[in-house]
Amino acid sequence: MLIFKNIIEILKLSAYPPNFIYPIPFLTLLVFSMANGSFQSLLIAMAFTYTFYPAVNLWNHVNDVEEDKHSGRTNILTENSAVRKATIVLIVVLYAISSVIAYLKSRCFLFFLICFLLTWAYSDRMFLGRIALRLKDYYITEIMTFALAYPSFTLLLWSFFDNLNFKAIALATTVTLLTLSGAVLKDLKDITGDELAGLKTLAVVFSPKTLLKTSITLHWLYYISIALFVFFKIYSMFNVVALIPSIMLLYATIKLSKNSWRLTFEVSNAIKAIVLSAITSLILLTVSSLT
Numbered sequence: 001m002l003i004f005k006n007i008i009e010i011l012k013l014s015a016y017p018p019n020f021i022y023p024i025p026f027l028t029l030l031v032f033s034m035a036n037g038s039f040q041s042l043l044i045a046m047a048f049t050y051t052f053y054p055a056v057n058l059w060n061h062v063n064d065v066e067e068d069k070h071s072g073r074t075n076i077l078t079e080n081s082a083v084r085k086a087t088i089v090l091i092v093v094l095y096a097i098s099s100v101i102a103y104l105k106s107r108c109f110l111f112f113l114i115c116f117l118l119t120w121a122y123s124d125r126m127f128l129g130r131i132a133l134r135l136k137d138y139y140i141t142e143i144m145t146f147a148l149a150y151p152s153f154t155l156l157l158w159s160f161f162d163n164l165n166f167k168a169i170a171l172a173t174t175v176t177l178l179t180l181s182g183a184v185l186k187d188l189k190d191i192t193g194d195e196l197a198g199l200k201t202l203a204v205v206f207s208p209k210t211l212l213k214t215s216i217t218l219h220w221l222y223y224i225s226i227a228l229f230v231f232f233k234i235y236s237m238f239n240v241v242a243l244i245p246s247i248m249l250l251y252a253t254i255k256l257s258k259n260s261w262r263l264t265f266e267v268s269n270a271i272k273a274i275v276l277s278a279i280t281s282l283i284l285l286t287v288s289s290l291t
Contacts, residue, residue: 006083031161045157078091
């Protein structure tokens with residue numbers, strides 16, 4: 001019974017924090033629809049996503065044990081060293097399976113290598129991280145990781161369905177803008193632990209106001225990229241419906257501006273609108289690409 005409980009806890013951690021790649025494969029479905037891929041290729045891409053991304057998340061959690069303790073957060077990894085060691089073995093297995101899938105079924109294994117090396121070095125505290133700062137510990141290398149990893153991952157997914165082309169590059173650009181808009185805010189919840197650990201993450205170096213303004217700007221650039229790629233006929237004309245949720249982003253932008261870009265209870269609805277705007281737009285972009 002205890003083993004089963006531990007497995008459930010590890011599965012939960014593998015899906016935390018949830019995003020549009022895993023556990024709900026929005027990005028895989030979006031690439032599938034844009035690339036007009038086959039259902040068989042979709043299953044293969046899903047198998048890759050559901051082995052690679054849990055490994056990424058778990059590797060991050062294993063290496064963040066000290067920060068979690070500083071922040072007062074507890075989980076199965078912070079409380080049980082034996083489970084932590086078993087999780088490392090699981091991570092290696094998941095990375096190995098995903099690498100085999102990518103090598104055999106993708107059209108560009110190089111993108112897998114880029115994603116693997118970046119995500120490994122981003123969190124690693126056990127190997128290179130012992131002698132140098134992790135990529136996530138310094139805001140410049142942190143942003144560099146996201147700016148390289150997300151387009152590479154998007155292009156890697158595309159390579160499961162089709163050869164790379166201008167549309168694939170355009171989609172990678174659109175996806176990266178949206179993911180960066182979320183990435184600049186992700187460390188706000190960890191600011192106490194990061195400060196105690198002496199890290200120079202975005203949340204430590206920049207004010208919440210600056211990060212929020214940057215996030216909103218990148219989110220607007222996401223919508224602008226869709227509009228431009230539709231205009232230049234790189235995307236389908238039906239993809240214009242993905243711009244409709246920008247109304248929610250406009251509401252959030254006005255609300256936050258009136259509140260002087262402060263993260264207070266008064267703007268909770270605006271934050272929810274930002275998240276809903278992104279999710280709804282991705283769904284509409286996916287569905288409209290299937291037409």
